[in-house]
Amino acid sequence: MKRRINLIIKNASELITMRSAKAGPRCGHDMHELEIIADGAVAVDKDKIIDVGRSKTIAAKYQAAKTIDAGGKTVTPGLIDAHTHPVFAGDRSNEFEMRLKGATYQEISAAGGGIKSTVKAVRKASEKELVHISLPRLESFISCGTTTIDAKSGYGLTLDDELKMLRVIRDLGKIQPLELIPTFLGAHEIPPEYQGRKNEYVKLITEQMIPAVINDKLAEFCDIFCEKGVFEIEESRYILDFARKHGLKIKLHADEFAPLGGAELAAELGAISADHLMAVSDKGIRAMKEKGVIAVLLPGTTFTLGLKNYAPARKIIDNGNPMALATDFNPGTCFCESLPAIMNIACTQMKMTPAEALTATTINAAWAIGRGESLGSMERGKQADLVIWNIPSYKHIPYHFGVNLAMAVIKRGKRVI
Numbered sequence: 001m002k003r004r005i006n007l008i009i010k011n012a013s014e015l016i017t018m019r020s021a022k023a024g025p026r027c028g029h030d031m032h033e034l035e036i037i038a039d040g041a042v043a044v045d046k047d048k049i050i051d052v053g054r055s056k057t058i059a060a061k062y063q064a065a066k067t068i069d070a071g072g073k074t075v076t077p078g079l080i081d082a083h084t085h086p087v088f089a090g091d092r093s094n095e096f097e098m099r100l101k102g103a104t105y106q107e108i109s110a111a112g113g114g115i116k117s118t119v120k121a122v123r124k125a126s127e128k129e130l131v132h133i134s135l136p137r138l139e140s141f142i143s144c145g146t147t148t149i150d151a152k153s154g155y156g157l158t159l160d161d162e163l164k165m166l167r168v169i170r171d172l173g174k175i176q177p178l179e180l181i182p183t184f185l186g187a188h189e190i191p192p193e194y195q196g197r198k199n200e201y202v203k204l205i206t207e208q209m210i211p212a213v214i215n216d217k218l219a220e221f222c223d224i225f226c227e228k229g230v231f232e233i234e235e236s237r238y239i240l241d242f243a244r245k246h247g248l249k250i251k252l253h254a255d256e257f258a259p260l261g262g263a264e265l266a267a268e269l270g271a272i273s274a275d276h277l278m279a280v281s282d283k284g285i286r287a288m289k290e291k292g293v294i295a296v297l298l299p300g301t302t303f304t305l306g307l308k309n310y311a312p313a314r315k316i317i318d319n320g321n322p323m324a325l326a327t328d329f330n331p332g333t334c335f336c337e338s339l340p341a342i343m344n345i346a347c348t349q350m351k352m353t354p355a356e357a358l359t360a361t362t363i364n365a366a367w368a369i370g371r372g373e374s375l376g377s378m379e380r381g382k383q384a385d386l387v388i389w390n391i392p393s394y395k396h397i398p399y400h401f402g403v404n405l406a407m408a409v410i411k412r413g414k415r416v417i
């Protein structure tokens with residue numbers, strides 16, 4: 001007797017399962033272990049994966065209410081974007097143009113642009129407006145094969161506006177299929193009204209914002225822009241330590257422009273991830289490895305800023321550190337929802353292989369957002385988040401760039417594209 005289930009996807013030229021006997025992100029050479037099943041099929045019941053195997057084997061075991069024929073194309077787990085800023089109002093195309101004419105990100109910020117200009121626009125927008133403007137961005141993520149994202153606040157920078165942003169993130173998660181993991185980023189910038197009074201803003205974050213965020217259950221993670229002239233090491237340690245002691249998991253924007261020692265701080269505090277790392281030191285890489293901090297690299301940002309100093313991905317991988325890739329989607333430094341585009345940049349500019357890039361946007365990205373047990377691979381009991389790509393092999397995801405290759409996207413067992 002065949003077991004009755006909801007869905008079978010069959011006839012995948014490559015079913016990229018990313019299965020593994022050991023839990024945890026894949027490091028070093030293991031990033032090439034994609035556990036591919038040729039002529040593969042995946043069996044889904046309700047919102048969960050229940051089996052994977054050869055198409056014939058799956059057909060012999062299960063009777064599905066619905067079957068999707070992948071037609072000799074590639075099937076992967078849904079991509080996971082471990083670092084995004086998807087809620088904002090306005091745009092910064094003017095700054096894009098200013099940078100092309102030679103201004104730097106820091107100069108634009110010092111002149112009142114940058115994050116501060118988005119903060120102005122977000123403070124003016126209502127919750128309803130922010131939901132409305134952000135929705136099409138989320139559709140864009142999904143249409144490029146992403147099924148889960150980390151979503152940060154950080155453009156409000158008052159108690160009310162930060163809570164407003166986090167409520168928008170929560171509500172967006174309820175009205176469309178992309179899954180959003182909320183991250184509180186009140187320490188994204190020193191707001192203009194606290195210029196010269198940074199300590200008072202730090203107090204506002206710890207004494208009012210973090211307790212309110214926890215009380216209203218609006219975030220899982222606390223993040224910080226740890227950077228020269230923004231939140232330096234001491235302030236970052238204070239805020240993150242406070243957040244951690246009050247039950248939030250922590251991550252950092254670390255060593256993006258200046259080698260401040262953000263990676264070392266991430267290791268010291270037991271952060272889940274340290275992100276950016278363009279200027280990370282060798283000591284920082286070693287400290288992160290020792291504590292299992294995941295390096296989340298954001299090469300789309302380096303690319304958009306027109307810089308050459310990409311994070312040392314090869315060094316990080318070859319040293320055996322866990323690592324993931326993300327878009328850093330935001331209006332200033334990387335206005336891109338497409339992880340396949342980021343994978344292309346990671347391969348061509350940081351010399352990652354296509355297999356490493358896929359591992360870094362599936363199972364390793366799942367661990368970087370605290371979802372390693374439930375997302376990122378096709379294993380019995382994991383959530384059925386899947387993508388059928390219009391390509392014969394996974395290598396085409398970074399190779400065939402600039403067009404959308406995702407043919408069908410399944411989220412929690414339901415086809416959403």
Ligand code: NIG
Nearest residue numbers: 114115225328330331332333
């Ligand atoms: O991750 N570096 C700081 N934060 C964002 C940029 C945000 C912005 O410019 O609006 C980042 O790159």
Ligand code: FE
Nearest residue numbers: 083085253328
């Ligand atoms: Fe960021």
